[in-house]
Amino acid sequence: MNRLDDLTTLKPVDDSEDYLLNDVELLKQEIAKARPKYETALMRLLTARVTMNNTFQFCGLCDTQGIGWESNNTSVQSVGVNRSDVHGIPFWEGRWWASSPPEVREQLKDAIRRAAQGEFVRYDVESVGGVDGQEAITVDFNLNPIRDREGKVVFMTVEGRDVTEQRRLEREVLRQKEELTRLDELKTQFFANISHEFRTPLTLMLGPLEEMLASDGVLPLKEREQLQVVHRNAQRLLKLVNTLLDFSRIEAERIQANYEPTDLAAYTADLASMFRSAIEGAGMQLVVDCPPLPEPIYIDREMWEKIVLNLLSNAFKFTFEGAITVQMRPAEQGIQLSICDTGTGIPTEELPHLFERFYRVKGARGRSYEGSGIGLSLVQELVKLQGGTLHVTSKVNQGTTFTINIPAGRDHLLADPINIPATRTSTAIRASSYVEEAMRWLPQDRGGVEEWEGEKVRQQEQVPLPHSPAPPRILLADDNADMRGYVKRLLDDRYTVEAVNDGQAALAAIQHHPPDLVLSDVMMPDLDGFEFLQTLRADPQTREIPVILLSARAGAESRVEGLEAGADDYLVKPFSARELLARIDTNIRLGQMRREAALRKLNATLEQRVQERTVQLEATNKELEAFSYSVSHDLRAPLHRLNHLIRLLNDELKGENKSGIADYLALMTQTTQEADTLIEALLSFSRMARTDLCKITFSMTDLLQTVQTQLQYQFQQENKERSIEWQLFPLPEVYGDPIMLKLVWQNLLSNALKYTRSRSHTQITIAATETEHEYVFSVQDNGIGFDRNRAGRLFGIFQRLHDADEFEGTGIGLANVKRIVCRHGGRVWAEAELDCGATFYFSLPKALIESGV
Incomplete structure (x- = not known):
């Protein structure tokens, strides 16, 4: 609590108009009037008042009866009053509470009473704001007792902050949080309901299917293979439904575990060994290191099975070489299980999000793009239900390790669910389903499940293709082996089909043998459908190949996205065989028309x-x-x-x-x-x-002066009686071959001297102008000129406008000028009038000069 010295005898401060709180001279006068013994106290008081008056928020001072002593500028200005209107009267009668309900003033009286007894009081109160007193505001209001040396409460500070907007935002955040909670509850309930609803038709599908597959010698081989595809994918759907049901139970806190003392090392080794065929079939090694533990561990066996199988399936999906190691060891107060792989690894920035539901690592290279993104999230929740913890460490391109710690004993478990028969609906599926799904990720040449051989399937109302010596060739890219087999079987009757399991393999196949059409799934590992399509469209050799994208993403936006990416067509799964064949026929025809x-x-x-x-x-x-x-x-x-x-x-x-x-x-x-x-x-x-051009940047003025000096000397030796006047303007720097351009100047200046021979005084002017794209050079003389209608012949080889007897020459000089300038990217032309002189022009590209290329 704050304390105040020797101020119990003071009175409320007079609020005269000339009392300036920050006037230094006035402060000095007040101190001079005070007795020396009160000088320090008065100085502190006045300093406190100056500080308070410059405080932005509402603050003031009351005695223990609630009588107002002091208020800062903010408090009185906010309601448009003078201090004399609020000082010396009960605080609850001030202008601040004039429009407040009676219960607010009663609440204020009670707060002053509690503060006078030494209690710090703080609460939100509704008040009015603004000079007009019409705007309702929320004030964070508090009373803080101030004691004297004996500890007696003598005053209390009053503080208030306008928190109207803050409280509004807090209410909005709370409302949104409640809305999100409600939506999350609805989503959880939806998952639970839909999962239960799915399980009934799945049961009615799987039961008859398993009975039909169990009957020996009844079904033909091809029909049995088709039913096995249906059974595998029904099991996969059941696995997803069960995962969603587990999540809904966990979130609703309705999941019931049945903990049993288990030889966890042996049980875990048995589960891991089920993946041996898939892992070794992929050319890798499975290491199971689970020595006996000193005591049984209490776990829910069904949940533990899901934990181990999910982690092994995940390790296999993202590991292409090396080994997968399953290791169990006794740890402090329990056991530790680690599943380590030598796979693609996870970037550090992705690790914090790894166990979030529906989160998938961007750009991760895996054997398949399939997956719901909830497996690891479910594993974490199931580990928590065992009383354990789950941690992950990873390095990109080196591998990932998942570590599970489970406490020993049963103290961490509830007493009820131990060794009690399960009453919940089981969501366990056979471990073989995990292995069968992993086997489908393997390419055919690495021990995976055989692709379909392609049964002859005839569809009614098929659109016939024009006769051709060989059937059109189709490349199919899909990471799901069953989907590849199904589509290949549909198309084999009419087309030559090559099936690959990802975009990279598809590119390699196209380079080896371009197809007439490409069928590509959108979601694939390594190179997805959109990236694969962009690569095709960027290559002139493959730009015109028709591409149909296959995707499970329905809706107009997904279709538009596919077409904007450059696809010729977009087909949403599930699709009918008839629709697929019709679209393929149409796009092959269009492709043939485009090629033609x-x-x-x-x-x-x-x-x-x-x-x-x-x-x-x-x-x-x-x-x-x-x-x-x-x-x-x-x-x-x-x-x-x-x-x-x-x-x-x-x-x-x-x-x-x-x-x-x-x-x-x-x-x-x-x-x-x-x-x-x-x-x-x-x-x-x-x-x-x-001759190759040797271009450099050089001064055209220097080059011209060299040529002009040589010709000037020759002219003076041969023409004693003629005079010549040169007018040379500054020329820019250029980028070109100086030897070649020197020939240009020699030819143009020699011509000017030759065709001014009849003049007693020769005038030659050389200049340059600049445009946006080029520099233009000119050579003007006062010679005999030429007929402008014959200007087009000037720069042709052996073209002469005058007789050889009149003017000597070969008819090659100006042709050389044109050839040199054109090789520099420029142009040449001339203007003249008979007997009025001529002007020859040539240009050099400015862009090339400035860039130096």
């Missing part, structure tokens, strides 16, 4: 490519014709000149005219140089298509 359409499209594409290639070859042929004509024409002229000069040289030699001989030799040299230039140009043009 794809073939026609391919033929059309190939035909178009052939036509395009033909056009290219014709253009190349014309180019070669032009090439041969031009070469013949251009090479013939220097050769004729050489022949003529040789004849003249011979004549001069006879007359011994030495000066004439020197002139003829000079002309012969010039002619051979012209022929050499033409041949070099032809070789350069042919090399442009064969």
Whole structure:
């Protein structure tokens, strides 16, 4: 309890308007007025008031009679009053309770009375909030007594917190919790009712089936095999029904155990040995290490059987190599059973959820995807009913160990259920059912149950398939051996069927021999139906194969999900044989039509490519014709000149005219140089298509200046009387082959100099512009220009717009420019007017320049 020193003689604080609680000067004045002996007490009091006034929640001070002494800002502002309205009057008469019922004020009086006697009082009370006093709120209200040095209660603090929203949320959470509890109870009752209802028809199915199968020599072999499939799956359904019934009994606390003293080591070894054939048939080892125990252990034998068989079945399902070990040892105050495997293991983050009902480890690799997700949860509940505990440890790809500890003796058990005949309906099924189900998980080549041989089944009103030399081929993927056998038997009469047990095996089979149609279950281990379908659709080789998904998930959403994933059809289990055959026939027809359409499209594409290639070859042929004509024409002229000069040289030699001989030799040299230039140009043009580009990032300005300097020197040597004006604008960095692009600049600048020969003053402007996707370079001159209608011929090989006598050249330079630029991913063009100059353009892709590829 709190204590207060020497304040019993104080009066309620006056609430004048100039009393500022956080005014430092006023505080100093009050302290100066006080006698020194009260200075500390007053300082503490005023400091407490400042602190209280800045508190967000409601708080105040009352004496033992409930008279209000102090209130903080929050309390008075919340109801829109002054302190003088509430100080010096009974607390229950304050504005806070003005709209409260009389019983609330009586409750408040009783609380003040109890607090005055030294009791801490706390409860929720309904009050009003806001200045208008109309809003009902819930206040977490408390009274805390304050004592003096002698321990006498002299004051009490009053505190209140607005918990309206908190209480509303608490009520809502409570309501939802009650609703969930009610739904859970309804669910449990539903499981109990439906399980009981299922057991009656299952009994009427299993009884006659077992009688028919027990009769020797009455049933033909094929009918017996069909009935065995029905019997196996009826037993599996009974196992699931019994599990649900066990759960409903456990939750309703109506399950009755019958504990018996048992030689638990021998009993457990017998149960484990039943899995030996399945485990060894899978190429693994079963190790049973259960030496005799010093005393019998009290257990419910039926429950213990379910515990051991469920754990062994689970270990076998998720173990593919190595061993499964069953070990029992005496432990502190009891026994310890461990079932250890070398299987796929469980991720650490999944372990806390492992024993939750209907929880399944995501992406777990197992022999089958089948299972209800309640086996381990049931095992945990059954272990608790034995007074024991269940723990699991696991490492991914190393294995899992389940450990059960059972106390010895009978002190932990109720006295009633020991050695009392069972009165509950038994939910035990034969242990062989667990083993038979495990055997069905094994592939045929590892000792599993034989697949169906495929009985000839004829269905009425079947849709006939068009005649073909070989029946269509179907690939069936399902992890349930009985389902594979059943579907294969239905289809064998009309199709060639290959059955595999999971998606990975299906992919391998498709790579070896693509089928005409795929039937795939959705829920499969390793690679489920949706992942298998995505893999098929992602591969161009298998994209067009029709796929029908088989699933136990009914409803429009599941069907839409399957079709959106790329399936051609979606069939919900259970389905009729007639419906299955009709859908297969339809999808095979559609698949054939798609393949025919794809073939026609391919033929059309190939035909178009052939036509395009033909056009290219014709253009190349014309180019070669032009090439041969031009070469013949251009090479013939220097050769004729050489022949003529040789004849003249011979004549001069006879007359011994030495000066004439020197002139003829000079002309012969010039002619051979012209022929050499033409041949070099032809070789350069042919090399442009064969030489690999060596691309780097470099400055186009530097490259241009190098070319311009070389041509400037040559121009000055050959043209003493002409002047030239260069206007060079900055050029960007580019990504390309600098040697090839240097040839582009040499050809374009040489042309500009050549076709401005008639001008006394040559002007050449070089610039670059930038677009979103490319850089465009230009070379502009003030030369003779050309007819714009003939611009399309400029960049063809051996195309010339002027006579050779007027302007020398090979007709190859601009063709080289086009070939180089196009190999860089760019384009070329030109603009001009006769006698008004010309502008040549070429571009380089900007994206390639920036990415450097």
